[in-house]
Amino acid sequence: MPIEMGRLFDLGLMTLLVLCALAVVRTKDLLAASIIFSAYSLVMCLVWDHRGAPDVAMTEAAVGAGVTTVLFLSAISKTVRKER
Amino acid sequence: MKRALVIALLAAVAMPLLLAAARMPRFGSVEQPAYTHVARRYLERGAEEAGAENIVTGVILNYRGFDTNGEVTVIFTACAAVAAVLACSGEGRRPVRAGTPVALSPVVRYVVRLLAPFIALFAFYVVVFGEVSPGGGFQGGTVFGALIIVTTVVVGRDEAERLSPERPRLWLQAAGPLSFLAVGTVGALLTGWYLGFPHVPRAIAASMLMALEFGIGVGGAMVLAGIFWRLGDEA
Structure with missing residues (x-):
């Protein structure tokens, strides 16, 4: 049965998304969790673009992967790095 | 169990x-x-009806202008709420001076300085060409906001504050809702409806859309930067 490249790509992205989401929940180190969350946003950005929404992809890359991570980092720098 | x-x-x-x-x-x-x-109508007549060749832009700013007006207000409210909550916990605003500042890697500094003008140009391009290609006010604004944040990290908070004085900054943060108010009023005068867009001279609708794009872009960028700066204040 032939599998289209696009579907395979989609499947890979979705797997990555689920893995990132699980990793974010499981890490106790909040700094690492923010970075993984940023990676999640980057994968999400690829998903948006692949699904034909390049403008949403652009916002996801700037806000999800960029600004939110920076805000998380500055929040962590004011509190504690480890989850209790 | x-x-x-x-x-x-x-x-x-x-x-x-x-x-x-x-x-x-x-x-x-x-x-x-x-x-x-409604999608059929948007696709068939959107380009001439809404005044923008990019149908997404036409839907966001013209057909669903009220929704976007509300969204822009929500974004501004978020910024105001962050400012209000963080201002409550300390009297006045005092930039952080705790501990010794960590020296930034020269690689980061150089790369940011090198890329900054290109990022700014890209943000401007995304806003201006939002009518014909993917992009628009929100997208360009977030790119520009990210640029302001990364520049603040490199040049330091004091320098960034010096470049954007408090009073105009507050007005710029409200640029999104204010531009909607202005364009909506213009539309009300021309067509009789708030946020109405006249059909006949296309240039009028196009320039109204452009004003909205710029308002959203500037407002969004300043809100992102404002939230980041507020978080940098000592709580």
């Missing part, structure tokens, strides 16, 4: 959701609700 209960509860919630998802039309299928109601 508790764990088993949680798992059972989650499965009970997930089951109907998954079943419902399985019954939805496939991605991209013409049966989707999104394609069966």
